[in-house]
Amino acid sequence: MTTADANTATTATNAELFARAQAAIPGGVNSPVRAFRSVGGTPRFLVSARGPYVTDAEGREYVDLVAGWGPAILGHANPEVIAAVQDAASRGLSFGASTPVETELAELIEQRVAPVEKLRLVSTGTEATMSAIRLARGFTGRDLLVKFAGHYHGHSDGLLAEAGSGLATFALPGSAGVPADVAALTLVVPYNDLDALRAVFAEHGDRIAAVITEAAAANMGVVPPLPGFNRDLVDLAHAHGALVISDEVLTGFRVSKAGWWGIEAGTDAAYTPDLVTFGKVVGGGMPVAALGGRAEIMERLAPLGPVYQAGTLSGNPVAVAAGVTTLRLADDAVYAKLDEVSGLLQREVSAALSAEGVAHGVQVAGNLFSFLFGEAVADGAHDYAGVLAQESWRYAPFFHAMLDAGVSLPPSVFEAWFVTAAHDEDAVSRIVDALPAAARAAASARPP
Numbered sequence: 001m002t003t004a005d006a007n008t009a010t011t012a013t014n015a016e017l018f019a020r021a022q023a024a025i026p027g028g029v030n031s032p033v034r035a036f037r038s039v040g041g042t043p044r045f046l047v048s049a050r051g052p053y054v055t056d057a058e059g060r061e062y063v064d065l066v067a068g069w070g071p072a073i074l075g076h077a078n079p080e081v082i083a084a085v086q087d088a089a090s091r092g093l094s095f096g097a098s099t100p101v102e103t104e105l106a107e108l109i110e111q112r113v114a115p116v117e118k119l120r121l122v123s124t125g126t127e128a129t130m131s132a133i134r135l136a137r138g139f140t141g142r143d144l145l146v147k148f149a150g151h152y153h154g155h156s157d158g159l160l161a162e163a164g165s166g167l168a169t170f171a172l173p174g175s176a177g178v179p180a181d182v183a184a185l186t187l188v189v190p191y192n193d194l195d196a197l198r199a200v201f202a203e204h205g206d207r208i209a210a211v212i213t214e215a216a217a218a219n220m221g222v223v224p225p226l227p228g229f230n231r232d233l234v235d236l237a238h239a240h241g242a243l244v245i246s247d248e249v250l251t252g253f254r255v256s257k258a259g260w261w262g263i264e265a266g267t268d269a270a271y272t273p274d275l276v277t278f279g280k281v282v283g284g285g286m287p288v289a290a291l292g293g294r295a296e297i298m299e300r301l302a303p304l305g306p307v308y309q310a311g312t313l314s315g316n317p318v319a320v321a322a323g324v325t326t327l328r329l330a331d332d333a334v335y336a337k338l339d340e341v342s343g344l345l346q347r348e349v350s351a352a353l354s355a356e357g358v359a360h361g362v363q364v365a366g367n368l369f370s371f372l373f374g375e376a377v378a379d380g381a382h383d384y385a386g387v388l389a390q391e392s393w394r395y396a397p398f399f400h401a402m403l404d405a406g407v408s409l410p411p412s413v414f415e416a417w418f419v420t421a422a423h424d425e426d427a428v429s430r431i432v433d434a435l436p437a438a439a440r441a442a443a444s445a446r447p448p
C-alpha cells in the first residue's frame, strides 16, 4: 500500500460501509451489478485505483480485471490523463457553452471510424443509444426497433424489452415500470440468427426504423458476431429501408484503435453502420459518450433538424479532457499490449480450469473475453440461449477464490473481463498464481 492509498483507507470495514450504504441507497449501490447479488458476499468499497490495481476501504489491493467496466484501457489514474483533468478543472468545471476540446474529441473519433462523419457528445451510453434510436425513428419516419436477445444498450424503456413467445412477435417489458405499449415497439431476435432476422423483416420490414446491435456482444459474457453477421444484417436492414445502429459503447476504442468496426473493416465481413454509439473509453473514465454516423442522418438533430436532443453536461470540459487524452495515448503499442495480456490470461485461466477437470468454453472478441462453465458450452455459445445453458453456479466460488487471493473479477459470469495496458508482469503473475485454487473451487461447486 502506498502512502496515497493509506491516506484514503478508512477505519470502516467493507461490511460496515455496505450496511451504511444499504440504509441510504437502494441495495447499497448506484448500479445493480455492484451489489454482488449473483456471486454473493460483501462488495468491496473502493477508495483508489492506480495502474492495474484497485484498493478497498480496508487498504487491501486487488489486481483489477473490471477496469471501471471498460474505460481504463491505459490502466487507472494514468498520470497524463489525471494531469489533463486537473488542468481542465482548474479552468472551470462546466460552462454550458461550446468549448474547443469538444470538437477535438469529435474529430479524433471521426478520423478513426470512417462511418462517423458527424458526432454528438452526451454523458452516458444510455443517452447515446436512446438518442440514436430517436434519430433513426425521426429519419425513417418509422417506429419499430429490432434488438438482439442478451444485448445490453443501457436502461432506457424501449431497450429493457424481452422476447415474446415466438419469433417476429413484439417484446414484453424487461423491467417493472416499462409500459407494455413501449416494449411492444421493440422486436427481440436471437443473436447471430440471420434467418430469424429475415423473418422479422419479412413480417414487419416496412415499419422497422432500425436494428440496434452490439458490434460484438459483451454484456452476456462475450459473444462475437459470426463471420459476416454484421455485414449481412446491414445489407438486410438496408434492403428494407431500415437503419443499423452499431453500439460500440463497450467495444469502441477498446478492442482496436477503431473499435470492432476497425477489426472487421478491410475483411470480407466489412460493414458500414448508419449510426454508431460510443461510451466508456471515449470518456477515459469520465462521463462522456457519443452518437455519430452519416452526416445526412446526424444533421436531423436539433438545431439543424427536427429531432430534439440536448444535455446540460454534454461535452463537459473536464470529462472531455480525459477522453481526448486517453484516445491520444491509445496508440498501436497500447492495443498490442491489451491483446497480449488478454491472450495470456485466456490461456492461463483455461489451463487452470482444464487441470481441475472443469469443462469450459472461452469466448473472445478482440481483447474482450469471458468463460462459459460446463460440458454443454465447451464449444462456445453464439447466442443468449447458448450462454444460459452453462453451469453458471460454478462462477461464484471461482470469483470468491480469486477475490480472496487479491484479484477483482467482474461480479457476474455474464460479464466480459477487461484488461488494461498497465497489466505488467507482476500483476499478471498475481492473477496466474491465484488460478489453481479458484479452478479447484469451481470444480468442487455444486448446483444450488
Ligand code: PLP
Binding pocket: 069, 123, 124, 125, 126, 127, 129, 152, 153, 154, 155, 214, 219, 247, 248, 249, 250, 251, 279, 280, 289
Ligand atoms: N451499450 C453497451 C454496449 C454497454 O455495454 C453499455 C453499458 O455497459 C451501455 C450501452 C450503457 O452505457 P451506460 O452504462 O454508460 O449508460
